[in-house]
Amino acid sequence: MQELSEKKSVLRRLENLLPRKNIEKKQKEEKFRVLLSEYYALTGTPLIEGGESALVQHPAKWLELLQELSLKVDSSSDEFSVQLNKLEKIQTTLFVELRSMEVERKNVQSSINYAIRYSENIDDLSYPQSADDVQIECPFCHSDTTPLVAEINKLDSAVKWLNTELRKSPYMKESFQSNENKIDSDIKIKKAELLTVNNEIRALENQINKMSKRQSIRDSALKIKLKIENYLEDLLDNPSKDIEDEIKEIKKSIKVLKDQIKEYRLDIQMANIEEFINKSMNSISENLDFEASYKPLNLKFLLKNFDLWNTRADGKKVFLRSMGSGANWLYCHLVLFISLQKLFCKLGDKCKIPPILFLDQPSQVYFPNISRDNKTEFSPEELAPIDKVGQSDDDIKCVERFFSEIAIQCDTIETETGQMPQIIISDHVDGLNLEEEYDFENFVRARWRTRGFIELSPSG
Secondary structure (H helix, E strand, C coil): CHHHHHHHHHHHHHHHHHHHHHHHHHHHHHHHHHHHHHHHHHHCCCCCCCCHHHHHHCHHHHHHHHHHCCCCCCCCCCHHHHHHHHHHHHHHHHHHHHHHHHHHHHHHHHHHHHHHHHHHHHHHCCCCCCCCCCCEECCCCCCEECCCHHHHHHHHHHHHHHHHHHHCHHHHHHHHHHHHHHHHHHHHHHHHHHHHHHHHHHHHHHHHHHHHCCCCHHHHHHHHHHHHHHHHHHHHHCCCCCHHHHHHHHHHHHHHHHHHHHHCCHHHHHHHHHHHHHHHHHHHHCCCCCCHHHCCCCEEEECCCCEEEEECCCCCEEEHHHCCCHHHHHHHHHHHHHHHHHHHHHHHHHCCCCCEEEEECHHHHCCCCHHHCCCCCCCHHHHCCHHHCCCHHHHHHHHHHHHHHHHHHHHHHHHHHCCCCEEEEECCCCCCCCCCCCCHHHHCCCCCCCCCCCCCCCCC
């Protein structure tokens, strides 16, 4: 399971890297594409048959081939003019698209300014909230008549529509700004595309200038070829892993691990463990002071996501976060943790988790004012909340009950499994009268009130 979890973690990391790696790969391919096109236009013959993708995928292979490749020039080829015409058409199309986007952005910005002005002025507008139905009395027979009911209903609908539209005004600006951001992003992309095409056209035109200065076609072609070889050497010096292949391998490993795990029938084992924990929790909960509205308790725990809930008589789930008082929370955690300790002891040597539980101030639910606890003896009245002054006896009994239950469960676990869990508690309460034959003093290993929580050595 741990190996599977680690593989899944690696897979998520690689999948997050994939978009950035794809962008880097396209940028590398674009470098080669421009140079290959320039070479083809200049010499009239393609440098390689594989294209830019092949160069990026197998740099070592193509570097070796290019170093042995002799230059060929087809003086009768019209590839130069074909590529130049093609690039000029692309340039025109991109330019028109860019200008259209800029016009669209201008219109959106105008809408944003209108929405801002509208929002600023809306508070000064006076508009009806509703249309009132007025009874009209006939001046002759003095009877009530409502000839305008249909018109009033229409007006009322119109008023409601208007008010609804007015309430939308704060969101208009956000909607337009979202459109503006998208258009800005598209414009940046379009400008980058146009810049690339402009550079390609300029490179071809520069070749003409060089040839007019008596630089041979072969010299120009050789420079392009050497540039490609340099880029290939850079790829070899700074190799990048093929993440897609790595992802495929990780997915294969995950599938193998999942198939192996299925053979252990973990779903059945997990269900058995959950049944054991649930049965233990509900047994322990019978002896604790849960609120009456939650009884009879039917606590459930799910190992998959550690959800804990109580199933009511009507089948409705009440999750821990909704289970009322702090005492309910305390008891839910207590019965779960003790049940887990029972499970660890039951599994014995098969379990890698030691049956040790540390509880810090569980009584704080009943005595929250611990900041005032600076005396040499425990004083329940001083630590009780203001709304429970005079009721500390009842709270002490609740604390004594769950401390007693912890002791009882430790003995029960040892009887049933042959192993007793170690439960360590640090708390403010003291001098408790535990149930049955248990003596509180037998469980106290040290008191912190006079020496501090951590005992210092005499030399310290």
